[in-house]
Amino acid sequence: MSLKHILGLDHVVVTVRDLDASARHWERLGFTVSPRGTHSPILGTGNYTIMFGEDYLELLGILTETEQNKPTRDYLAKREGLERAAFTTDDAAAGAAELKSRGLEALGPVHFGRPVDLPNGSTGEARFNVFRWPLDQNPGGLRIFACQHLTRETVWIPELQSHANGATRIDRVEVLAADPKAAAEHLSRLIDEPATAVGDAWKVPSGGKRADFLFYDAASFAKRYPEAVRAGAADGGATAIVLATSDLDRAAKALGALAVTHDKAVSAPANAGSGVIVSFVSQ
Incomplete structure (x- = not known):
C-alpha cells in the first residue's frame, strides 16, 4: 500500500561550499535565483531557490555548524553536489508516524522557517515541517526527506518562476x-x-x-x-x-x-x- 502522506518530488538539494558564488554560477545557466534565505538557528544553513511550477531546486550552504547539519558537512568534506531529495508531504507528523509503523525510525518532524524578501519590498516568512528517513537509508547515496509547506505563497513567488532557459x-x-x-x-x-x-x-x-x-x-x-x-x-x-x-x-x-x-x-x-x-x- 502506498504511503498516504507522500505526494511526489518537492525539491532537490544541491549542497555547495560557497553559497553566494554558486548562486552566481546558476544564474549564468539561465536561472532566476531567489534572494538568499537564512534558516532557523537549529539548522545553521542558508539557501537560494530556483522555483518552477510545482517543484524547485535548492542551493544550500553551511552558515554555522550545528548538530542538525553535520551530515551535510560530512558530505561537503568529500564533494559538492546533489545531496538530498525532498518529497512533498501534506502532514509531516502523520508521514513520520507512517514510516515508524513500517519499522523505519523517522527523524522528526522538525519545524523551521526563514525570512523571505517579497517583490513588494516587504518581508515575509517561509515555514516548514520536515521529517527524514533514517540517515543509513540512502539509495544510491541519495538521502531523502519530506517537506510540508505551511506558507506556499512565500516560496512559490511568480516573479521567481520564469527562467531565461525556459x-x-x-x-x-x-x-x-x-x-x-x-x-x-x-x-x-x-x-x-x-x-x-x-x-x-x-x-x-x-x-x-x-x-x-x-x-x-x-x-x-x-x-x-x-x-x-x-x-x-x-x-x-x-x-x-x-x-x-x-x-x-x-x-x-x-x-x-x-x-x-x-x-x-x-x-x-x-x-x-x-x-x-x-x-x-x-x-
Whole structure:
C-alpha cells in the first residue's frame, strides 16, 4: 500500500561550499535565483531557490555548524553536489508516524522557517515541517526527506518562476550506482513506488505527476552523457538533474558556450553546476 502522506518530488538539494558564488554560477545557466534565505538557528544553513511550477531546486550552504547539519558537512568534506531529495508531504507528523509503523525510525518532524524578501519590498516568512528517513537509508547515496509547506505563497513567488532557459519543472533525477537495480529497489521500498527496468536504467516514480528517479551504472551513464558533460561529476550518487524546458533552443542560448547538444537534450557540464550535470529536454 502506498504511503498516504507522500505526494511526489518537492525539491532537490544541491549542497555547495560557497553559497553566494554558486548562486552566481546558476544564474549564468539561465536561472532566476531567489534572494538568499537564512534558516532557523537549529539548522545553521542558508539557501537560494530556483522555483518552477510545482517543484524547485535548492542551493544550500553551511552558515554555522550545528548538530542538525553535520551530515551535510560530512558530505561537503568529500564533494559538492546533489545531496538530498525532498518529497512533498501534506502532514509531516502523520508521514513520520507512517514510516515508524513500517519499522523505519523517522527523524522528526522538525519545524523551521526563514525570512523571505517579497517583490513588494516587504518581508515575509517561509515555514516548514520536515521529517527524514533514517540517515543509513540512502539509495544510491541519495538521502531523502519530506517537506510540508505551511506558507506556499512565500516560496512559490511568480516573479521567481520564469527562467531565461525556459525551465518549467524537474523531469527526473539521475543517480549513478554500482548496482542500479538494487539502488532502485531500495528507493522503491522506502517510498512504496515500483522499480522497473527502462532501457539500460532502472526507474522509480516519485509519485503523482512529479519527477522520476533513474538509476544508471557507469557504462550506461557514459553512453548517456558525453565526456564533456561528465566533466566534474562524481563517480557515484545523484549526479544529474534533467529539467523540462518550454524551448530547447532557448535553453541552449542561455547556456551559451557551456551548451552540449546530445540525444535531443542540451546539457551543461557538472563543473558548471556545483558538481551536478544540468540537462534540458523539451517538455
